[in-house]
Amino acid sequence: GNSVTQMEGPVTLSEEAFLTINCTYTATGYPSLFWYVQYPGEGLQLLLKATKADDKGSNKGFEATYRKETTSFHLEKGSVQVSDSAVYFCALSDRGGSEKLVFGKGTKLTVNP
Amino acid sequence: DTGVSQNPRHKITKRGQNVTFRCDPISEHNRLYWYRQTLGQGPEFLTYFQNEAQLEKSRLLSDRFSAERPKGSFSTLEIQRTEQGDSAMYLCASSALGGTNTEAFFGQGTRLTVV
Numbered sequence: 190g191n192s193v194t195q196m197e198g199p200v201t202l203s204e205e206a207f208l209t210i211n212c213t214y215t216a217t218g219y220p221s222l223f224w225y226v227q228y229p230g231e232g233l234q235l236l237l238k239a240t241k242a243d244d245k246g247s248n249k250g251f252e253a254t255y256r257k258e259t260t261s262f263h264l265e266k267g268s269v270q271v272s273d274s275a276v277y278f279c280a281l282s283d284r285g286g287s288e289k290l291v292f293g294k295g296t297k298l299t300v301n302p
Numbered sequence: 303d304t305g306v307s308q309n310p311r312h313k314i315t316k317r318g319q320n321v322t323f324r325c326d327p328i329s330e331h332n333r334l335y336w337y338r339q340t341l342g343q344g345p346e347f348l349t350y351f352q353n354e355a356q357l358e359k360s361r362l363l364s365d366r367f368s369a370e371r372p373k374g375s376f377s378t379l380e381i382q383r384t385e386q387g388d389s390a391m392y393l394c395a396s397s398a399l400g401g402t403n404t405e406a407f408f409g410q411g412t413r414l415t416v417v
Binding site for chain 2: 193225231232233234235238278280286287288289290291292293294295
């Protein structure tokens with residue numbers, strides 16, 4: 190079945206550091222790929238998405254590129270802020286059918302001033 | 303519309319009791335999902351509704367779990383004879399079917415503690 194493997198945390202960075210959170214997936218067909226973020230005390234929010242190979246999703250300075258050849262969707266940000274401290278989840282969904290999401294385990298990011 | 307609403311936010315119950323959670327999706331969304339999230343894990347899919355029809359159920363959804371969406375609007379998730387292993391965050395999400403934006407919007411969840 191479909192699955193997502195993401196870098197285990199926690200990750201602790203200083204403000205303005207470069208961030209990479211690795212995510213790889215296993216899926217039949219060509220899924221859509223997502224990064225969700227969960228800020229402390231809040232619900233899951235969609236951060237960015239990509240629906241086909243070589244698409245780049247971007248939002249709030251975060252980027253991720255859908256790499257079919259390496260089955261990866263790594264999350265990057267050039268300069269993190271304290272406000273980026275949260276738990277980040279990589280996820281996929283099959284197109285068609287229920288389009289239910291399959292999530293990775295999450296990576297907790299803490300950014301220190 | 304203020305987004306997906308879940309009630310209650312927290313529930314503590316004794317083992318063996320029944321509990322029911324409610325989810326009010328975004329009003330124009332015809333798709334509704336339930337997920338369960340345990341500590342240190344990502345959310346896991348439980349079940350899916352398209353309008354009032356329950357179209358998919360995970361193997362995680364034992365016979366003690368039942369979900370309904372009677373009029374294609376709000377949904378309820380009931381757990382009968384709760385067990386300590388049922389302690390988790392229960393998340394509801396909704397999305398639109400078709401169109402250009404099928405993003406799933408999540409509620410803040412109901413945290414269940416079984417003692």
